[in-house]
Amino acid sequence: MQEYAIYLLDRSGHIVSWNRGAEKLTGYTAGEIVGRHFSVLYPTDAIERRSPERELKMAQESGRLEDEGWRVCKDGSRFWASMAITALHDESGALRGFSNVTRDLTERRRQEETLRQSEERFRVLVEGLKDCAIFMLDTDGRVTSWNSGAQRMTGYQADEIEGRHFGALYPQAAIDRKLPEQELAMAREHGRFEDEGPRLRKDGTTFWANVVVSPLYNEEGVLMGYANVKRDLTDRKRAESLEQAERRTSEFLAMLAHELRNPLAPINNALHLLELKPPADATEKWVRDVLRRQTGQITRLIDDLLDVSRITRAAIPLNRRALDACALVRAAAEGSMQWMQARGHELSIELPPNEALTVLGDEARLTQVLHKLLHNAARYTPEGGRVSIAARRENDAVVICVKDNGVGMDAGLLHSAFDLLKQGQQAAQRPQGGLGIGLTLVQRLVRLHGGTVEAHSAGPDRGSEFIVRLPAVNEAPVSEAAAAERPGATPRKVLVIDDNSDAANALRMLLENDGHNVRVAHDGVSGLALAREYRPEYLLLDIGLPRLNGYDIAASVRGDPELRHTTLVAITGYGQVHDRARTAAVGFDHHLTKPVEFSELRELFRAKA
Secondary structure (H helix, E strand, O other): OOOEEEEEEOOOOEEEEEOHHHHHHHOOOHHHHOOOEHHHHOOHHHHHOOHHHHHHHHHHHHOEEEEEEEEEOOOOOEEEEEEEEEEEEOOOOOEEEEEEEEEEOHHHHHHHHHHHHHHHHHHHHHHHOOOEEEEEEOOOOEEEEEOHHHHHHHOOOHHHHOOOEHHHHOOHHHHHOOHHHHHHHHHHHHOOEEEEEEEEOOOOOEEEEEEEEEEEEOOOOOEEEEEEEEEEOHHHHHHHHHHHHHHHHHHHHHHHHHHHHHHHHHHHHHHHHHHOOOOOOHHHHHHHHHHHHHHHHHHHHHHHHHHHHHHHOOOOOOOEEEEEHHHHHHHHHHHOHHHHHHOOOEEEEEOOOOOOOEEEEEHHHHHHHHHHHHHHHHHOOOOOOEEEEEEEEEOOEEEEEEEEOOOOOOHHHHHOOOOOOHHHHOOOOOOOOOOOOHHHHHHHHHHHOOOEEEEEOOOOOOOEEEEEEEEEOOOOOOOOOOOOOOOOOOOOEEEEEOOOHHHHHHHHHHHHHOOOEEEEEOOHHHHHHHHHHHOOOEEEEOOOOOOOOHHHHHHHHHOOHHHOOOEEEEEEOOOOHHHHHHHHHOOOOEEEEOOOOHHHHHHHHHHOO
């Protein structure tokens, strides 16, 4: 039995016999160990505690002692031993000595320690996962363990939930459908179950959870229980809902802008035609001025709608360069004078006399921001009020403030000042309120420039202040080169295809007035036939046509060698990035959105000269 160290001791604990198993286990030969006290096999700390003597005494008193502990080999190395010491007596019952049977359990001890450490690490890991609820269930679904993440997520302490069915975490509707039991059954059937849905906290509130249930089996394949891991996805779910709502809003705004552009196109073109002739009387002149102003206002509102939609989709480009913020302020103030004068406001400008305030940005967009803020101040300040705009340097930022002594804002409106479409909901407080997109656009354009904008007000009728902060740069402002003067237009052969007869005919009259030769078609099939017959230099093409749409016409034109020199221009109410990408993909050379500024068409015609 070489797997066992078997040796005999006299009554005082000295070794009197030594088998081959003992020699193999400890490294001592019989000649080296016989006659020595068996404590030589014990570590120093055990000897100091007098463990060998105590074990012999316990064996003598009880007849047998079993124990485990560290033992020492001849070379000083240790092994974990299981030992059995038995007291030996003669026929008269007198103690003769002891037998000692020792077995090496070092490998088992190592495995147990490894398992213990692994379990401890797992316990610490599970306990430390504050963002995950990790708990165990017995075979009936009752909670048997509960980590701190579960406590934090649900509000239950371990002693409040352990022993209860995990269905306590489900809304009543789920319990009525026996959802907890179904989840356990599906976990057993498939080896794992994962789902998302509402779960219940101790206080009765619900949260959106990702749930993973895994069955646990022993070595014989017997079900021992379940591991349940939950993650709180409430914030993610809320963010997804907000993103979806914003995306739907963006899509609606883009569609609304498109539908508004269609009727504006013929109105705009008709106004251009009217302006080519002197007015017959003062009334007609007044009518023209009203139409021009209001059409311009509607166009600006549509542009705001599209800008908000583009920013939401991260599809608005910025042409950045070093800009003089003081020049931006002066230009914006000058551009807003019409609003100030119309309401009798006093506008003051405060700029540092000898300090450069340079920012990196898109001149048109930053001017748009300041215009919006000044226009806002003019609208919401009673006639004869005061509006100021100031710029200064604060550390690494250029700060621009627009302040008024107008109607002000209460705490609720102040909190939601930059929310999309919120203005319209505050109409009772701010009767001048429009679509509620101006300040949203301001905030998002400023953010695109890496800046911030804040709204301040001491309350109703105590004025408002908007503070824009933009990163300052230490560069000299770059002036925009003056555009070279374009040559005069050359007469062109133009074909207009648009099912809106008012828009098509107004555009035809404008083009003819510029000296161009123009044909018109009102549906796709006749338009394509006319294109093949007329062979225009420019084909101005609406997209949403009856019988044959603009994309199909463009593809046919690009496939016709006789029309290879025709310039294709999409004229449509859709102006998003993906709309432009689609028209480019089918062969359009240009993409113009309705209502088209006639100057844009003139530029296109001149560019081909």
